[in-house]
Amino acid sequence: MTKLKSKLQEDLNAAIKERDELRSSTLRLTLAAITKEEVAGKEKRELSDEEITKVITREAKKRREAAEAFAQGGRAESAEREKAEGEVLAEYLPKQLSDDELQRIVAQAVEEAKAAGAEGPRAMGQVMKIVNPKVAGLAEGGRVAALVKKQLAG
Numbered sequence: 139m140t141k142l143k144s145k146l147q148e149d150l151n152a153a154i155k156e157r158d159e160l161r162s163s164t165l166r167l168t169l170a171a172i173t174k175e176e177v178a179g180k181e182k183r184e185l186s187d188e189e190i191t192k193v194i195t196r197e198a199k200k201r202r203e204a205a206e207a208f209a210q211g212g213r214a215e216s217a218e219r220e221k222a223e224g225e226v227l228a229e230y231l232p233k234q235l236s237d238d239e240l241q242r243i244v245a246q247a248v249e250e251a252k253a254a255g256a257e258g259p260r261a262m263g264q265v266m267k268i269v270n271p272k273v274a275g276l277a278e279g280g281r282v283a284a285l286v287k288k289q290l291a292g
Contacts, residue, residue: 142187143172146230164223168197168230191231191275198227199278235276243272244285259290 139147146169153161172193176185185193201224208217235243247268251261265286273282 140185140187140190142190142230143169143185146172146190160219160222161226164226168194168227171197194227194230195275198224198231201227232275234278235273240273240277240282240285244269244282244289247272248286248289259287261290262286265290 146165150162150165150169153165172185172190175189175193176182201220205217205220205224208214208220244265247265248261250268251264254264262283266283269282269286270279
């Protein structure tokens with residue numbers, strides 16, 4: 139068992155003992171998603187910590203989107219629950235890049251793309267190819283794409 143998965147399991151056991159319903163249900167769902175990913179495909183395999191981080195990121199994104207949908211639908215209580223679950227999952231993810239750090243990385247990538255001959259909005263794909271490996275897991279894709287568009291337009 140990988141470090142991250144065993145930590146999730148230990149934290150789940152602790153949450154159950156403490157009768158922390160929110161934390162235990164969130165961790166149960168996350169471990170279920172990890173197990174589902176492990177058995178997907180032709181044969182069962184053990185996920186690496188990096189792959190588990192991707193699963194947790196995907197689960198956190200689901201919580202964020204659900205919270206927004208509940209908030210727009212006027213269901214504040216459900217939206218708060220989803221936000222709280224997202225905060226629990228955020229504890230297991232790497233620290234996100236600040237706006238300044240992300241801005242610097244994007245600006246550098248835009249310069250690299252321009253040096254390679256890419257100009258204007260059509261350079262979006264090339265810039266994203268440069269930026270994505272540098273910020274993988276450290277910044278949300280939508281946030282990165284918005285910054286790249288802004289840099290290319292302005």
